[in-house]
Amino acid sequence: MPKFDAAGLLSAVVQHAETGEVLMVAFMDEEALQATLDSGEAHFHSRSRGKLWKKGESSGHVLAVQEILVDCDQDALVLKALPAGPTCHTGARSCFYRRVDGKGLALLGDSE
Amino acid sequence: MPKFDAAGLLSAVVQHAETGEVLMVAFMDEEALQATLDSGEAHFHSRSRGKLWKKGESSGHVLAVQEILVDCDQDALVLKALPAGPTCHTGARSCFYRRVDGKGLALLGDSE
Numbered sequence: 001m002p003k004f005d006a007a008g009l010l011s012a013v014v015q016h017a018e019t020g021e022v023l024m025v026a027f028m029d030e031e032a033l034q035a036t037l038d039s040g041e042a043h044f045h046s047r048s049r050g051k052l053w054k055k056g057e058s059s060g061h062v063l064a065v066q067e068i069l070v071d072c073d074q075d076a077l078v079l080k081a082l083p084a085g086p087t088c089h090t091g092a093r094s095c096f097y098r099r100v101d102g103k104g105l106a107l108l109g110d111s112e
Numbered sequence: 113m114p115k116f117d118a119a120g121l122l123s124a125v126v127q128h129a130e131t132g133e134v135l136m137v138a139f140m141d142e143e144a145l146q147a148t149l150d151s152g153e154a155h156f157h158s159r160s161r162g163k164l165w166k167k168g169e170s171s172g173h174v175l176a177v178q179e180i181l182v183d184c185d186q187d188a189l190v191l192k193a194l195p196a197g198p199t200c201h202t203g204a205r206s207c208f209y210r211r212v213d214g215k216g217l218a219l220l221g222d223s224e
Contacts, residue, residue: 002212005159011137013125020132022181025123025188037212047117069134069220071207072200076137078208088184095183096190100114100149108181 003074004030009045010075014087017066017080023087024055024095028077040065042079061085115186116142121157122187126199129178129192135199136167136207140189152177154191173197 004010009027016023026044028036031052035043039054042063046053056062063081070077088095099106116122121139128135138156140148143164147155151166154175158165168174175193182189200207211218 011123013134013137015134020127022125022127022134022190025125025183025190068212069208070210070212071137072202072204072209073207076207077212078134078137090184092184095185095188096181097184098182100180100182100189 001074002033002070002077005075009047010077012042012044012077012079014042014063014079014081017082021094022096023063023081023083023093026055033077036065036068036079042081055087056084059085059089061087063087113186114145114182114189117187121159122189124154124156124189124191126154126175126191126193129194133206134208135175135193135195135205138167145189148177148180148191154193167199168196171197171201173199175199 002010008029012028013025014023027047029045032043032045042055042065044053062084065079065081067080068077086093097108099108114122120141124140125137126135139159141157144155144157154167154177156165156167174196177191177193179192180189198205209220211220
């Protein structure tokens with residue numbers, strides 16, 4: 001089974017089950033992983049609030065988890081999921097809507 | 113620019129630039145991000161060894177970074193990269209070669 005770090009956490013990457021787009025990255029503790037396995041919807045551990053957080057609990061934009069992959073050293077997960085709406089709280093489809101370059105941040109598409 | 117947490121780290125997800133497969137997840141500190149930006153090859157911070165780690169420094173299986181995306185709260189990165197060989201130290205193409213189910217771990221493909 002997955003291994004949690006000294007803070008009781010592991011990294012969880014949410015990837016769109018159909019398009020492969022990375023939608024968000026968050027942390028899970030054992031409670032969040034169990035809630036995800038039990039419900040089929042992604043739950044995380046909020047480090048800032050120090051508690052269980054169901055993605056979409058207020059927005060309704062839940063993530064229906066299709067498959068969970070674990071890495072070689074068992075401290076990171078990939079959740080393949082189907083999102084019920086935009087994943088980012090900004091309304092963007094993915095939280096990764098900006099690009100880093102040597103000079104700073106650019107919105108995706110600005111330099112394309 | 114990206115924000116590092118209390119431990120000086122952020123999460124970095126490596127995604128194959130062509131296939132979209134998630135290859136690995138690791139942590140970066142400011143030194144690792146700068147080394148990645150400067151060299152174009154992925155560098156991370158090893159939490160266990162407490163130092164900069166160039167992916168592929170011994171195996172030769174470096175990751176040529178094509179693009180770096182940052183998330184809404186600027187504490188996670190997606191590195192779109194082209195790998196020079198298997199990314200996982202086990203020889204697997206991706207570190208995510210096993211699936212979690214309610215009962216434990218399964219190798220990908222075993223239950224397909």
